[in-house]
Amino acid sequence: MKVEIVPCLADNYAYILVDESQPQAIIVDPSEPRPILEAITRLGVEPVAILCTHHHADHIGGLPDLLNRFPKIRVLGHPQDRSRIMGLSEGVAHQELVQIGDMSINALYTPGHTLTAITWLVDGCAFTGDTLFVAGCGKVLEGTPEQLYASLNEVIGSLQGDTRIYCGHEYTSKNLKFALRVEPDNKAASIKLQDVLMLRFADTPTVPTTLSDERRYNVFLRCGERAVLETAKREGCKGLDPVSVFTWLRIRKDHFRPSEVGRGRS
Ligand code: ZN
Ligand code: FE
Secondary structure: OEEEEEEEOOOEEEEEEEEOOOOEEEEEOOOOHHHHHHHHHHHOOEEEEEEOOOOOHHHHOOHHHHHHHOOOOEEEEOHHHOOOOOOOOEEOOOOOEEEEOOEEEEEEEOOOOOOOOEEEEEOOEEEEEOOEEOOEEOOOOOOOHHHHHHHHHHHHHHOOOOOEEEEOEOOHHHHHHHHHHHOOOOHHHHHHHHHHHHHHHOOOOOOOEEHHHHHHHOHHHOOOOHHHHHHHHHOOOOOOOHHHHHHHHHHHHHOOOHHHOOOOOO
């Protein structure tokens, strides 16, 4: 399987998964129609299905045009999103396997950002939408911090370390600046930030990463690490169990400004 990254809107990523044995493709999170239709034409593939990680407009905005252009296309998502995702034709259950051509797709329910968020697992790749970002995670908008903690650390956290992570937004450099605010001595985070700044300077996406890399610098997967606990304690986090630390980190991130990093230096 080949994964084509399709930058959309200001900082979204849609993806086109190309089945290399036949000219079929699956679209993940069609944010807007034009870049996706262009990529489909360039690749010379026939889209047969759309996987929706969640119902937010910046992830499904391309649906009306795609449904119009490909009326038989299958649209997969959470069964409770029938009223929120246009054209949803197949509601899938947690851990349900769906076969599309030669591609086996596994749906993992990962609530927190929304109650009906899904991480799609295809051929060793996890399409996490706004649940797990490179070096960060989505905001808790519908669910609870407990749910998002479990989605990240237990559901996605149980996947193999070499799982490639493809997320819904290019938020990586800001996320790493926050990670370094929490763990100033995390070498993996500072090396990663240098790499990411170079990539972004060249307008190159920072996806995919791997889950094992994320465990080294993504603070939302590091709630039990000593350095994270020390910062949490120093900054007044009540309770140092992983869920309390996660909840504190998520609120702290909501108020974070990258200019906080490196204060005192020129
Ligand atoms: Zn979202
Ligand atoms: Fe989003």
